[in-house]
Amino acid sequence: MKVTRALVVEPRTAGRRKLQEGLEKAGLEVSAEAEWGEEAAVRAQVVVLGPSVEEPAKVARKVRARLPGALVLVAREAPGKAAGFADGVLPLPVSPKDLQVRLPELVKLRTLSRGAPARKGRSAVAADAPRLPSETLLDPLTQFYAFPHFKDLLFVEVKRSRRHGLPLALALVAFDxxxxxxDRDLREQLHGGLALAIRRSLRDTDFPVQYSPDRVLLLLPHTDLAGAQTVARRVCERVARSSLAFDDQVLRPTVSVGLSALAPGRDESFSDMVRQAQRSLDAARAAGGNRVEMLAETAGLEAGS
Incomplete structure (x- = not known):
């Protein structure tokens, strides 16, 4: 099923308008309402419940009763797993480019879950239910795509930029x-805050990917190193302004970012770019952290931060 029509339910006017604009930029035909109404939802294939919706679980049940085939997404800033009543989370602010990739995957997951057999007992479900790829599709803490699932698209983006001579930059982000x-609780707080800082710093055309448990990879199409440096510094600054309480302490986490870019006339692969970004990240952390680093071999000029 190709998703082309959406309904936004959000009581607050400003929030409703932002959600509608983000979905429309993703190519969807969107209607928006302050509250759920069956008349407005006749043709909707996806229903987005805004962060100000009261009793979203109750609203979701009404959506299911009226539109059993529709996707139900919950829009929120804090990353995390979707509640049981929803098919997924729509991270805020909305990234249209990310949404264009996410929607088909959510449809696929919804189709698989519908095909699961009725529960006859725990062992029967474990043996017979189709295996859902949700654990490898999205990172539960950041809601960024997990690298094993998303790597093919990354490889294609690098090949396309190299073939057409387009600028492309890559960044690796890690906590200092x-x-x-x-521990687990602190990691959840750290990565939830980092995800929000990254989403607020990226453009609609950029791709955030959970490259490993402690590294986020940012692929920045049509971006040279100067542009990538601007994005990376925004991420660093937003994280550095944050603080969190832990064990009677106030922690002020920081991140470092290593950059790389396609060099004109060089036949570099995605793996080459990652290795360069990793070396730049190592240099940034060795220099004290809370900085952006571009090695001379990557930038084609003197190293800077």
Whole structure:
């Protein structure tokens, strides 16, 4: 099923307008309402519940009753797994480019989940239910695409830029060392905040990917190193302005970013770019962290930050 029509339900006018604009930029035909109404939802294939919707689970049940085939997404700034009543999270601010890739995957997951057999017992479900790729599709903390699922698209973007001589930059983002042991709860807080800082810093055409448990990869099409440096500095600055309480301490986390870019006339691969970005990231952290680094071999000029 190709998703072309959406309904936004959001009580606040400003929030409703932003959601509608983001969905329309993703190529959807969008109607927007302050509250759920069956008349407005007749043709909707996806229903987005805004962050100000009261009792979203109750509204979602009404959507299911009226539109059993529709996707139900919950829009929110804080990353995390979707609640049981929703098919997924729509991270805010809306990234139209990200949404264009995400919607087909959500449709696929919804189709698979519908095909699951009725529960006859735990062992029967484990044996018979189709295996959903949700664990490899999205990172549960950031809601960025997991690298194993998204790598083919990344390879294609690099090949396309190289073939047509278009600028392309890549950034690797990682937290600097903290004075405490990072347990699961702290990691959730750190990565949730980082995801929000990144989404607020990227453009609609950029791709954030969870490259590894402790590294986020940003692919920046049509971007040279100067443009990538601007994006990376925004991420660093937003993280550095944040703080969080942990074990009677106030922590002020920072991140470092390593950059690389396609060099004119050089036949570099995605793997080459990642290695260059990793070396730049290592240099940034060795220099004290909370900085953006571009090695001379990557930038084609003197190293800077």
């Amino acid at each position: 060392a903290l004075p405490v042991q990072v």
